[in-house]
């Protein structure tokens with residue numbers, strides 16, 4: 001907190017202190033550092049704090065849901081540290097027995113969990129047991145499910161994890177930036193790894209926005225929002241499961257899901273993304289477990305209900321959006337369907353804009 005090599009930031013120090021306190025309260029951590037510019041940078045600081053160049057790290061495979069900063073060779077993480085990867089089992093879910101076997105053989109100094117596109121919960125307690133067995137630190141990158149953790153719809157990372165990184169701009173509905181949470185004994189290591197280790201100054205305005213976000217997410221409306229998000233995801237799940245095999249792992253218990261469009265519909269992720277963008281729906285291409293296509297083409301798409309829920313969309317609208325997605329993916333060249341879909345979606349935007357009253361404390365589900 002603070003430690004700025006310049007004057008005039010006294011007020012911001014106090015604001016930053018509130019952000020750190022709120023982050024610790026909401027995630028059950030001993031210590032928070034809200035200064036990293038992004039999660040990539042937060043991850044970099046954690047690696048720099050806990051590891052020496054060349055140290056061994058075990059993380060989730062990119063194609064199975066892991067992130068660039070979890071050891072890809074083209075990223076700083078894979079360049080400076082010795083990463084090995086665990087994947088998901090045949091069912092697309094984490095196979096903890098296999099992870100344990102790998103950890104025992106590889107003997108990493110750090111195990112990284114958390115993902116970019118894993119639609120299921122993570123068992124931090126099981127991973128902690130594995131980490132303890134091999135004497136490794138356990139870090140969770142919770143960029144995606146952070147909001148679900150706050151609302152108790154995802155397992156609590158502490159006390160199992162030693163370090164957690166996250167951002168507020170996904171399921172926390174706040175600004176972009178990185179947060180590192182850790183146990184008391186790592187406080188100084190983490191703070192030093194952020195500054196002066198990986199960055200110089202901190203945009204004070206973003207710290208203010210983070211504080212505002214964390215104040216918001218500590219209020220009762222936020223849990224109601226996450227409840228609604230989970231209900232909306234079940235609606236998507238029901239619609240997409242009309243095409244067996246389309247959903248990786250058969251569904252989702254988080255805010256995101258992965259559609260294997262290539263194996264079920266013969267559409268690459270890139271093409272599926274383009275089809276949907278044409279009618280006004282933004283998704284993103286996504287590699288799927290065992291993918292044979294390059295990441296920029298990919299075999300699937302990733303989508304979620306975070307922002308449509310924040311707009312106030314209820315199951316009726318989500319059901320309609322899901323059906324529109326399915327109809328367009330199964331009729332990729334039908335211009336009439338595209339035109340009709342676009343009109344329906346436009347109508348939906350207009351109707352909901354009038355009811356966009358999200359932070360109303362009286363909102364009921």
Ligand SMILES: Cc1ncc(COP(=O)(O)O)c(C=O)c1O
Nearest residue numbers: 038039040041067115116141143
């Ligand atoms: C799991 C995970 N970690 C890290 C990042 C990187 O975050 P940033 O863009 O803030 O560097 C992302 C980005 O989406 C992510 O999904």
